[in-house]
Amino acid sequence: MELSVVIVSYNVKHLLKNALDSLLLATEGLATEIFVVDNASKDGSASWLKTHYPQVNLIANTSNVGFSVANNQALRGAKGKYILILNPDTITPKNTIKEAVAFMEQNQDAGSLGVRMLDGNGKFLRESKRGLPTPWVSFCKLSGLYRLFPQSKVFNRYYLGWQSEFETTPVDVLTGAFLLLRKKALDQIGLFDEAFFMYGEDVDLSYRLTLAGYKNYYFPKVSITHFKGQSTKKLSYRYIRSFYGSMFIFARKYFLKF
Numbered sequence: 001m002e003l004s005v006v007i008v009s010y011n012v013k014h015l016l017k018n019a020l021d022s023l024l025l026a027t028e029g030l031a032t033e034i035f036v037v038d039n040a041s042k043d044g045s046a047s048w049l050k051t052h053y054p055q056v057n058l059i060a061n062t063s064n065v066g067f068s069v070a071n072n073q074a075l076r077g078a079k080g081k082y083i084l085i086l087n088p089d090t091i092t093p094k095n096t097i098k099e100a101v102a103f104m105e106q107n108q109d110a111g112s113l114g115v116r117m118l119d120g121n122g123k124f125l126r127e128s129k130r131g132l133p134t135p136w137v138s139f140c141k142l143s144g145l146y147r148l149f150p151q152s153k154v155f156n157r158y159y160l161g162w163q164s165e166f167e168t169t170p171v172d173v174l175t176g177a178f179l180l181l182r183k184k185a186l187d188q189i190g191l192f193d194e195a196f197f198m199y200g201e202d203v204d205l206s207y208r209l210t211l212a213g214y215k216n217y218y219f220p221k222v223s224i225t226h227f228k229g230q231s232t233k234k235l236s237y238r239y240i241r242s243f244y245g246s247m248f249i250f251a252r253k254y255f256l257k258f
Contacts, residue, residue, distance in 0.1 A: 001031050001032075001033060001079040001080045001081065002030050002031040002032065002080060002081055002082065002101070003027065003030050003031070003032045003033075003080045003081070003082050003083070003084060003097070003101065004032070004033050004034075004035065004074075004078035004079060004080030004082070004083045004084070004183075005023060005027070005032060005033070005034045005035065005083075005084045005086055006035045006037070006071055006074040006075060006078065006083065006084070006085050006086070007019065007020075007034070007035065007036045007037070007086050007087070007088050008036075008037045008039060008067055008070040008071055008087075008088070009036055009037070009038050009039065009041060009045055009088040010038070010039040010040075010041055010064060011041045011042060011043050011045070012041075012043075012045075012088045012089055013041065013043045013044065013045040013048055014043075015088055015089045015227060016036070016045065016049075016088045017052075018091055019086070019087070019088050019089065019090050019091065019092070020034070020036075020053055020056070022090075022091045022092045022093070022094075023086065023092050023097075025094050026092045026093065026094050026095075026096055026097045026098070027097055029098075030097070030098065030101070032080070033057060033078070033079065033080065034055070034056045034057065035056070035057045035058075035059065035074035035077070035078065036049055036053075036056050036057070036058055036059070036088075037059040037061065037070040037071070037073055037074050038058065038059070038060050038061060039061050039063075039064040039065060039066075039070055040060075040061050040062055040063050040064050046058060046060040057074070057077075059073050059074060061073075066194070066196075066197035066198055067176070067192075067196070067197065067198045067199075067201060068191075068192035068193060068194045068195075068196050068197070068201045069192075069194050071085060071191070071192050071201075072191045072192055072194065075186070075191050075192075076191070078183070080183060081182075081183055081184075082101055082104060082180055082181065082182060082183060083180070083181045083183050083186060084097065084178070084179070084180050084181070085176050085178070085179040085180075085181065085202075086177070086178055086179075087176070087177040087178070087226060089226065089227040089228065090177060090178065090224050090225060090226050090227070091224065091225040092178075092224050093222065093223065093224070095222060096115060096222040096223065096224060097180075099219075099221060099222045100113050100115060100180050100219060100222060101180070103217070103219055103221075104180065104182060107215075107217065109213075109214060109215050110182065110214065110215055110216075110217050111181065111182055111185035111186075111189075111209035111210075111212070111214025111215060111216060112174055112179055112180060112181050112182070112185070112205075112206065112209055112214070112216045112217070113174070113179075113180040113216075113217045113218075113219050114128060114129065114171075114174035114175055114178055114179060114180070114216070114217070114218055114219065115128070115178055115218075115219055115220065115222050115223055115224055116128055116165060116166075116218075116219075116220035116221075116222070116223040116224075117175070117177060117178065117223065117224055117225075117226045118223055118224070118225050118226070119225070119226065119227070119228065120225060120227050124165045125226060125228065126159040126161075127159070127175050127177075128165070128174075128175065128218065128220070129159070129160050129163065129165075129169075129171045129173075129174070129218040130158060130159060130160065130171065130172060130173040130174075130175070130203075131157035131158055131159070131160050131171070131172045131173065132157075132172040132173060132203075132207060133158065133173075133203060133247060133250060134157075134255065135255055136157075137157045137158050138158075138247055140155045140156065140157070140158060141158040142247075146158055146159065146161065149161075165220060166220050167218075167220065168217065168218065168219055168220060168221065169217070169218055170215040170216060170217055170218075171216055171217070171218045172206060172207070172210065172216065173202065173203050173206040173207070173216065174202060174206050174216050174218065175202055176201060176202035176205075177224075177226050177228070178224050178226070179202060179205075182214070185209060185212065185214050188212055189205075189208045189209060189211075189212050190208070192204075192205060193205075193253075195249055195253075196249060196250075200247060200249060200250050203250055204250055204253070207250075207254070
């Protein structure tokens with residue numbers, strides 16, 4: 001098996017169809033297995049998937065177990081040489097996955113790879129590449145200092161603002177919206193840390209790959225469209241609690257020893 005794709009879905013049936021249709025085209029010619037883990041959606045996603053995409057390996061949870069736990073449910077059964085963690089609110093162009101896999105083949109030091117992400121209007125999404133959220137980097141992000149100095153290596157390490165969006169380069173952190181992983185590396189470092197319910201798990205995984213001697217490559221030669229924030233509304237209490245809570249979990253795990 002060349003590739004395993006894992007999609008965790010929650011109440012986004014209207015977007016999941018586009019994600020799966022584009023994914024099936026993008027993986028033609030690759031020996032691929034696809035897992036969709038449905039986190040107890042209330043929009044009929046699970047039954048709809050059984051009817052319309054029988055080739056998909058469906059894991060239907062009876063409660064929302066979070067992003068990390070849901071991914072791990074599928075990852076434990078994944079057989080691919082490479083594993084793609086993919087959001088359900090994405091569209092994957094036809095050449096993206098094959099070129100990304102080819103890059104991983106040519107760069108054996110790559111533990112993971114992310115691509116250039118664009119929103120629904122074609123605008124570059126800064127979270128395509130990120131720096132490690134140390135206490136200082138997190139302070140600059142939370143305080144808004146990075147906005148005042150968007151290209152500064154001191155104040156905008158969170159989004160690596162001085163690096164071109166078109167430059168292929170190792171980075172500290174890649175996003176879980178499109179995260180291509182070398183299974184051998186994942187087997188070495190372990191699965192997602194289930195202390196992270198939503199947000200932060202990709203930061204933690206990227207950092208553990210770095211600590212194990214692998215590189216996380218930002219590969220902007222190819223792209224995806226990411227209709228971000230469909231499962232959680234930005235600025236909602238749930239989003240704020242999950243996002244900032246995950247940053248605290250990461251800081252406590254690596255930087256705050258108490």
